[in-house]
Amino acid sequence: MSYEKRHSLLVILDMAIVWFSILTAYVLRFDGSIPSSFTVQALIYGTVSCVICFLTMRYFKLYNRVWQYASIGEIVAIFKSVTIGVILSYLVTYLITMERVPLSILLRHYETLLLCVGGSRFLWRVLRDRYLVKKKPVHKNALIFGAGDCGALIAKEMLSQLDATIYPVAFIDDDPMKHRQHIHNLPVVGSREHIVAAATSLEIKEIIIAMPSVSRKATAEIIEVCKGTKAKLRIIPNLTDLIHGKVTVKQIRDVEVEDLLGRDPVNVDLEGIANYVENKTVLVTGAGGSIGSELCRQIAPFQPKCLVLLGHGENSIYNIEMEMRTKFPEIPIETVIADIQDRERIDEVFQMYRPEVVFHAAAHKHVPLMERNPAEAIKNNVFGTKNVAEAADRYGSERFVMISTDKAVNPTSIMGTTKRIAEMIVQSLGKTSKTKFVAVRFGNVLGSRGSVIPHFKRQIALGGPVTVTHPEMIRYFMTIPEAVQLVIQAGAFAKGGEIFILDMGEPVRIVKLAEDLIRLSGFEPYEEMEIEFSGIRPGEKLYEELLTDEEGIGSTVHDRIFIGKPTLVNQAQFELELKMLEKSLSGDRAEIRESLKSMVPTFLNVS
Numbered sequence: 352m353s354y355e356k357r358h359s360l361l362v363i364l365d366m367a368i369v370w371f372s373i374l375t376a377y378v379l380r381f382d383g384s385i386p387s388s389f390t391v392q393a394l395i396y397g398t399v400s401c402v403i404c405f406l407t408m409r410y411f412k413l414y415n416r417v418w419q420y421a422s423i424g425e426i427v428a429i430f431k432s433v434t435i436g437v438i439l440s441y442l443v444t445y446l447i448t449m450e451r452v453p454l455s456i457l458l459r460h461y462e463t464l465l466l467c468v469g470g471s472r473f474l475w476r477v478l479r480d481r482y483l484v485k486k487k488p489v490h491k492n493a494l495i496f497g498a499g500d501c502g503a504l505i506a507k508e509m510l511s512q513l514d515a516t517i518y519p520v521a522f523i524d525d526d527p528m529k530h531r532q533h534i535h536n537l538p539v540v541g542s543r544e545h546i547v548a549a550a551t552s553l554e555i556k557e558i559i560i561a562m563p564s565v566s567r568k569a570t571a572e573i574i575e576v577c578k579g580t581k582a583k584l585r586i587i588p589n590l591t592d593l594i595h596g597k598v599t600v601k602q603i604r605d606v607e608v609e610d611l612l613g614r615d616p617v618n619v620d621l622e623g624i625a626n627y628v629e630n631k632t633v634l635v636t637g638a639g640g641s642i643g644s645e646l647c648r649q650i651a652p653f654q655p656k657c658l659v660l661l662g663h664g665e666n667s668i669y670n671i672e673m674e675m676r677t678k679f680p681e682i683p684i685e686t687v688i689a690d691i692q693d694r695e696r697i698d699e700v701f702q703m704y705r706p707e708v709v710f711h712a713a714a715h716k717h718v719p720l721m722e723r724n725p726a727e728a729i730k731n732n733v734f735g736t737k738n739v740a741e742a743a744d745r746y747g748s749e750r751f752v753m754i755s756t757d758k759a760v761n762p763t764s765i766m767g768t769t770k771r772i773a774e775m776i777v778q779s780l781g782k783t784s785k786t787k788f789v790a791v792r793f794g795n796v797l798g799s800r801g802s803v804i805p806h807f808k809r810q811i812a813l814g815g816p817v818t819v820t821h822p823e824m825i826r827y828f829m830t831i832p833e834a835v836q837l838v839i840q841a842g843a844f845a846k847g848g849e850i851f852i853l854d855m856g857e858p859v860r861i862v863k864l865a866e867d868l869i870r871l872s873g874f875e876p877y878e879e880m881e882i883e884f885s886g887i888r889p890g891e892k893l894y895e896e897l898l899t900d901e902e903g904i905g906s907t908v909h910d911r912i913f914i915g916k917p918t919l920v921n922q923a924q925f926e927l928e929l930k931m932l933e934k935s936l937s938g939d940r941a942e943i944r945e946s947l948k949s950m951v952p953t954f955l956n957v958s
Contacts, residue, residue: 559586635660657704753790
């Protein structure tokens with residue numbers, strides 16, 4: 352129905368209600384027969400009431416409201432418009448006729464008008480909820496976890512949508528005071544211990560977690576319980592949407608693996624970070640990569656004087672440049688296509704831009720690939736790092752923060768060994784340079800290029816099987832934003848030569864991660880989708896470590912960042928070994944491995 356037709360019908364209905372309320376008031380007052388002396392008054396009172404009540408109802412926008420969502424605000428609007436309309440009608444009628452309308456008629460008119468106008472509006476909502484929005488065969492039963500404001504809003508919207516495919520049938524809430532209560536005519540059937548039973552008895556196909564204000568740890572615990580059902584899990588993303596009234600069915604998203612980690616957001620020292628980034632020229636190498644691009648996003652809000660994006664791949668640098676120019680138009684952005692292995696080009700970049708802060712994220716990181724291409728791993732991760740670090744020293748950069756990995760600890764891979772040598776380069780320069788050189792070591796990041804999560808998702812999308820290397824393999828995981836926030840924070844603690852280790856939380860079994868991803872995709876592992884074990888690949892180990900034996904650990908003022916004690920490096924010996932390593936690049940893989948072993952004795956030389 353068009354707006355004009357709807358508006359006209361409501362006006363006609365309201366005017367009919369005004370006349371009905373006045374005539375019934377007079378009839379009841381005079382026991383069924385209105386005296387002729389009051390007939391003129393009744394007609395004048397009715398006419399005046401029609402005009403004035405129409406104006407007050409229009410003023411309070413009773414004709415511009417969607418009554419299927421009527422609530423307290425609409426009740427208040429009806430009360431105000433009817434009350435003011437009746438009072439004004441009474442006064443105007445008195446001024447016209449110079450006779451007072453009997454008080455009993457006034458009161459009956461008021462109560463009938465209020466009841467009928469309000470009733471006509473809410474009758475549509477009642478009829479719609481009860482008879483029009485019925486559970487259809489195509490509806491999927493949904494269970495809402497959280498019987499608070501957010502859960503009630505979501506249930507209300509889902510119930511009001513005629514074309515909805517999900518139909519809420521019950522709530523779950525840990526508050527015992529809400530148990531056996533009803534919200535929008537839906538029962539609160541118990542707490543989290545009752546989820547599995549409720550999902551079975553009510554044939555639940557989807558569970559919606561509507562508790563955006565709880566911590567991530569609490570959310571992860573709820574998800575863990577919900578995994579005992581075969582229902583698909585969905586979640587309301589954050590409290591901000593609720594505060595700003597943006598919570599709708601469209602805001603519900605699927606539960607992701609990140610939600611399973613259960614770690615609360617990183618607390619950062621904004622002032623400390625701003626002190627070393629604000630109004631400084633900042634260079635990010637590997638700026639087009641997963642970590643490098645996120646570094647750019649998180650550095651920009653601290654108002655650097657200039658942000659220099661350096662990378663080898665033109666497409667990835669172009670993409671992050673376009674994103675940064677759109678999101679942060681006020682920040683001067685410079686893009687540089689360069690290979691960190693090209694010493695002269697890197698020197699040219701530092702001479703041109705004189706970066707005061709350097710974040711070195713450029714690296715080859717794929718373990719099996721680097722096992723097959725050890726010379727390229729060394730050229731990039733070792734000598735590429737050496738080129739950038741020495742340029743930072745030569746041109747007086749204030750800080751140099753290198754992104755490292757837990758695979759550098761007691762490495763079993765070429766990649767891990769090259770990153771350990773890169774750490775040693777940074778530590779060696781940190782002893783003599785005015786530049787504060789530090790490395791930040793952490794484990795796997797969820798969703799980064801080449802990481803296991805996108806690989807699993809692709810396999811699930813193809814119908815399986817999902818391949819895991821070994822049933823006992825475990826890894827530490829962080830989200831990309833979480834890791835980068837801690838990297839930037841660690842840079843504020845730099846004094847020179849440290850290796851900062853990020854708290855990665857509890858390690859995760861890769862097979863459990865695969866099982867969770869399969870369940871979150873709506874399948875049952877081993878029944879509806881197989882998991883196959885392919886065997887450990889060259890260079891991999893069952894578990895990763897974050898510290899070497901000699902490093903020990905120290906604390907910082909941040910509860911998620913720790914310091915590995917600097918290892919002693921004989922400068923002359925180290926320089927000689929670097930030359931021998933460079934010379935070995937022209938030899939075969941065995942010679943390269945022996946050179947790496949001589950530099951990193953903890954390298955388990957396996958192939």
